[in-house]
Amino acid sequence: MFLAFTVSFSQEKELGDSVIENDSIVYKTPYGLRLGIDISKPIKSSLNNSFSGFELVADYRISKRIFIATEIGFEKENTIEDFTNSTSRGNYIRVGLNFNAYDNWLDMNNEIFTGFRYGLGLFDQTLNSHTPNVNNLYFPSEVINISLTESDLTAHWTEFVVGIKAETLKNLFVGASVSYKILLSINDPTNFKSLFAPGFNRIFESGTGFGFNYTISYLIPFTKK
DSSP: OHHHHHHHHHHHHHHHHHHHHHHTOOOOOEEEEEEEEETHHHHHHHHOTTEEEEEEEEEEEOSSSEEEEEEEEEEEEEEEOSSEEEEEEEEEEEEEEEEEOOOOOTTOOOEEEEEEEEEEEEEEEEEEEEOOOOOOSSSOOOOEEEEEEEEEEEEEEEEEEEEEEEEEETTEEEEEEEEEEEEEEEOOOTTOOOOEETTTEEOOTTSEEEEEEEEEEEEEEEEEO
């Protein structure tokens, strides 16, 4: 009787120690610099002759859920309206934060995030041609070809971002995001309104815009926490 009790007690103690030991396992996640490229822009360039551009993306993890994020790129867009044909080209940078709202299981490292960006675009605007807005059936207006360029224009905006990032292979991520942009200020050319700003995309009359990217990035881990 005593022997059975002793064996049973020893087994329960070992089992209890094992449970406590297993429960104490902590899965650490990598902290480091993640670098990548937006592949949606070369795809758009191949499908749309009026557009060309590229974008590099990066983020750095500063806490369990918060990342410093930035995008740097170049864009050129030819915009044709009813009375104008214009080209905008230049560089841009967006800087801000991402907040990961996804609770990863065990050693997973995926993200469902929301974010905020400040954007700055430096660009040139060229008016290629325009058609006088004259309503005359007998003497219709003719297209006036002109090459009038204004340089050193700037655009400032903020944007709200929602996206996902999934680790497909070790330290290799595929991501997608959409953004809603609000224009803060822009330098328009003389007697002409900018219709497109690099990094902001098409500028609507409300001073708002939208963006999308599809990224492939690689994490360079510095440490685990």
